[in-house]
Amino acid sequence: DVVLTQSPLSLPVTLGQPASISCRSSQSLVLSDGNTYLDWFQQRPGQSPRRLIYRVSKRDSGVPDRFSGSGSGTDFTLKISRVEAEDVGVYYCMQGAHWPFYTFGPGTKVDIK
């Protein structure tokens, strides 16, 4: 199985300051079609997960542009340029390259200092 590791697992942030979450995969997430299948999901307290970023860097409709994704191969990053109160929650990376056996990272809990 593909293992995703995230760091940090807990991220206290100051409102208005940037935040960054790393996701590393035990195997390459590049599929034979040349695309890299790494997504980011946000789960706010008491809510279901919501996809923010797909294929490393493509933002979903309605996702604020303060969220951005980057990376390649096995190393990926989710950045929040200026954290807002509504960004509190747990962020998960997920790989789709080794379908159908999708795997998630352990999650990074973001809260306000």
Next chain:
Amino acid sequence: ELQLVESGGGLVQPGGSLRLSCAGSGFIFSDYYIGWVRQAPGKGLEWVGRITHRYDSYSTEYAASVKGRFTISRDDSKNSVSLQMNSLGTEDTAVYYCFREFWYSFDRWGQGTSVTVSS
């Protein structure tokens, strides 16, 4: 509005069975793979399994942790997918979310339904 709505959760005894449903609306349900992810209390997300659409013969795949115990089926005439769970153990206690799968990703999720396995 695009929606996925789960139902059927509840309390069940160890060794028992439960059937969850996921109803879709606001999109052409039959054109999509649909699957399930679960989240144990205070834990992360675990992919459970999925069913493809008719173009891919309604094939199913399951996580090793549930294979042989869980079965996913669908009824496109009712825009619905079911998750039949048998031989339930306490480790199956979780919130179960259905999702719409598209291009190796899960672009829409339901609100979840809670399953508690306890005597």
